[in-house]
Amino acid sequence: MAFDLPTDLTPELVPFAWLIGTWEGAGRLGEGEAEDGYFWQQVTFRDVGGPYLEYRSESWLTEADGTKLRILAVENGFWSLDRQQQDADAGPGMTPGDIFPVLRSADDVQKLHYGLIDGPRIQLATEGLLRSKNAKPYASSTRIYGLVNGELFWRWDVSQGNLDLQAHASAALKRVAAEDSVN
Numbered sequence: 019m020a021f022d023l024p025t026d027l028t029p030e031l032v033p034f035a036w037l038i039g040t041w042e043g044a045g046r047l048g049e050g051e052a053e054d055g056y057f058w059q060q061v062t063f064r065d066v067g068g069p070y071l072e073y074r075s076e077s078w079l080t081e082a083d084g085t086k087l088r089i090l091a092v093e094n095g096f097w098s099l100d101r102q103q104q105d106a107d108a109g110p111g112m113t114p115g116d117i118f119p120v121l122r123s124a125d126d127v128q129k130l131h132y133g134l135i136d137g138p139r140i141q142l143a144t145e146g147l148l149r150s151k152n153a154k155p156y157a158s159s160t161r162i163y164g165l166v167n168g169e170l171f172w173r174w175d176v177s178q179g180n181l182d183l184q185a186h187a188s189a190a191l192k193r194v195a196a197e198d199s200v201n
Contacts, residue, residue, distance in 0.1 A: 024038060024065065027065060028068070028069045028121070029121040029126060030069035030070070030098060030099050030101075030120070030121050031065060031069065031070075031071060033099070033135045033140075034063065034071050034097060034135075034140075036138045036165055037063040037071065037097075037140075037163070037170070038063050038064065038065055038071065038196075039062070039063065039193050039194075039195055039196050040060065040061070040062045040193070040194050040195040041060070041061045041062075041170045041191035041192065041193055041194065042058070042059065042060045042061075042191055042192060042194045043058070043059060043169070043170075043189055043190050043191035043192050044056060044057070044058055044059075044080070044084060044189065044190070045057050045058075045059060045077075045187055045188055045189025045190070046187070046188060046189075047186070047187050048185055048186070048187070049185045050185075050188065055079060056079070056080045056081065056082050056084075057077050057078060057079055057080055057090055057187065057189070058077070058078045058080050058084060058086060059075060059076065059077040059078075059189055059191065060075070060076050060194075061073070061074070061075045061170070061191060062074045062075075062195075063097070068108075069098060069099075069120060069121070070096040070097060070098035071096065071097040071098070072094075072095075072096060073093070073094070073095045073096060073097050074092075074093065074094050075091070075092070075093040076089070076091075076092050077089070077090040077091045077092075077187075078090060099121075099135075101120075101121070104120045106120045107120055138164060138165035139162070139163070139164040139165070140162070140163045140164075141160065141161070141162045141163075142160065142161045142162075142163075143158070143159070143160045144158045144159045144160070154178065155178050155179040156176065156177075156178055157177040157178065157179060157180070157181075158176075158177045158183070159174060159175060159176045159177065159183070159186070160174075160175045160183060161173065161174045161175075166190075168192075168193070169190050169191060169192055169193075170190070170191040170192075170193070171188075171189070171190050171191075172188065172189055172191070173185070173187075173188040174186045174187045174188065
């Protein structure tokens with residue numbers, strides 16, 4: 019599916035522009051071995067007018083043929099570049115920020131890159147973690163996203179307790195809808 023990159027993004031969102039839209043597809047749990055489970059996922063990245071993307075993911079456990087069995091996970095959040103707080107930023111709460119973007123040019127954004135965003139490839143790592151009392155041990159994780167031949171490929175590695183990172187899930191998703199922004 020061909021798509022146009024939005025041209026009216028705040029500079030902070032330009033590195034994420036290729037993600038904007040809704041993606042769907044199938045994946046495998048673990049290393050994707052014969053005994054590992056299957057899942058279906060829908061992920062939406064949406065420009066809501068700020069210096070961040072709204073992120074929503076819904077994943078379902080499936081049979082090998084794609085028949086949905088039960089919900090696995092629902093994630094909601096925001097993606098933004100890691101940068102120092104500026105006077106022009108909004109907050110706390112609903113306190114408005116400057117009407118102009120904090121970062122005003124591609125050069126300003128480029129100064130923030132530490133090799134985690136490289137064109138249509140993004141690598142994330144857990145910085146902080148909270149879990150409920152009934153949650154299983156979970157120490158850290160990494161995720162990598164990449165655009166390959168028009169599909170969104172991703173992999174999620176997780177460390178449980180004192181163990182090293184291990185394959186948790188991976189998928190190949192197709193874009194099913196272009197940008198859905200609130201602007």
